[in-house]
Amino acid sequence: MISDDSELHTAIRSELTKVVRRQKSCRTGEERAILDATLLQSHCPLLLSSFHETLRLVGAATSVRSVVEPATLASAATNTSFALQSPAVIQLPSGITHTNPAIWGSDANVFNPARFLPSTKAALDKDTKRKQAQGYFPFGGGKHLCPGRHFATTEILSFVGAIILGFDVSGSRVPERAFQKLGTAVRKPKGDVDISMKRRRGWENVKWSFSVEGRGGEEEVKNLVVGGEELGDE
Numbered sequence: 001m002i003s004d005d006s007e008l009h010t011a012i013r014s015e016l017t018k019v020v021r022r023q024k025s026c027r028t029g030e031e032r033a034i035l036d037a038t039l040l041q042s043h044c045p046l047l048l049s050s051f052h053e054t055l056r057l058v059g060a061a062t063s064v065r066s067v068v069e070p071a072t073l074a075s076a077a078t079n080t081s082f083a084l085q086s087p088a089v090i091q092l093p094s095g096i097t098h099t100n101p102a103i104w105g106s107d108a109n110v111f112n113p114a115r116f117l118p119s120t121k122a123a124l125d126k127d128t129k130r131k132q133a134q135g136y137f138p139f140g141g142g143k144h145l146c147p148g149r150h151f152a153t154t155e156i157l158s159f160v161g162a163i164i165l166g167f168d169v170s171g172s173r174v175p176e177r178a179f180q181k182l183g184t185a186v187r188k189p190k191g192d193v194d195i196s197m198k199r200r201r202g203w204e205n206v207k208w209s210f211s212v213e214g215r216g217g218e219e220e221v222k223n224l225v226v227g228g229e230e231l232g233d234e
């Protein structure tokens with residue numbers, strides 16, 4: 001989805017330069033790119049927003065809850081209430097609310113990379129803000145909220161960041177989504193997605209490392225020890 005849009009791709013590449021630094025070993029000539037995973041969320045707002053927008057459109061997990069005793073759920077905002085009987089099973093399919101035009105607007109099914117930017121959200125009216133906050137739950141919620149969400153977010157942003165910085169991807173387009181069967185957690189694309197990928201010029205021989213040091217993108221750093229090997233610029 002990102003490589004489909006050259007303007008977005010360029011903007012995200014530019015964000016990513018703030019969280020990656022390049023090094024070359026004087027001794028072996030080995031080139032390294034070190035991406036600091038701790039800075040991705042604070043320094044790459046468009047990448048983060050695109051990640052959430054992707055989860056909104058393709059994440060469709062259903063949270064399942066068992067009613068263990070009769071209860072009433074009431075919403076003052078919508079003036080509705082639900083009487084829950086026991087025993088019963090409740091299913092909360094995020095795929096429905098993730099693409100509901102009443103929550104996201106007429107472009108609910110369109111990939112909008114800016115949708116989750118703080119500035120976009122700040123411009124929403126109070127009611128829409130509330131509906132979007134409640135209607136977006138790719139990691140579930142409550143007691144069983146996914147405990148792996150931070151790990152998954154960091155891992156995905158790091159991986160995608162390295163692909164965007166180190167490779168040129170072409171031929172991709174946002175794929176149509178296949179019909180969502182009951183139980184689908186991640187919507188598959190309709191048909192194959194053919195892409196062509198090659199190392200980006202100037203990044204051909206780079207080996208990737210991922211750090212959690214909180215250090216940004218100084219282009220080159222002298223005498224840093226990475227993986228037991230001393231590195232420095234030429």
Ligand code: HEM
Binds near residue numbers: 141142146147151152
């Ligand atoms: C993008 C990646 C991921 C997504 C979209 C995702 C989504 C979810 C969802 C929707 C639930 C159900 C929450 C609910 O019932 O309300 C869940 C539960 C869970 N997830 Fe994830 N998850 C992801 C990655 C991970 C990773 C990387 C781990 C582990 C390292 C993990 C571990 C778990 C566990 C253990 C539960 C069960 C929690 C419980 O029942 O209390 N998940 N996840």
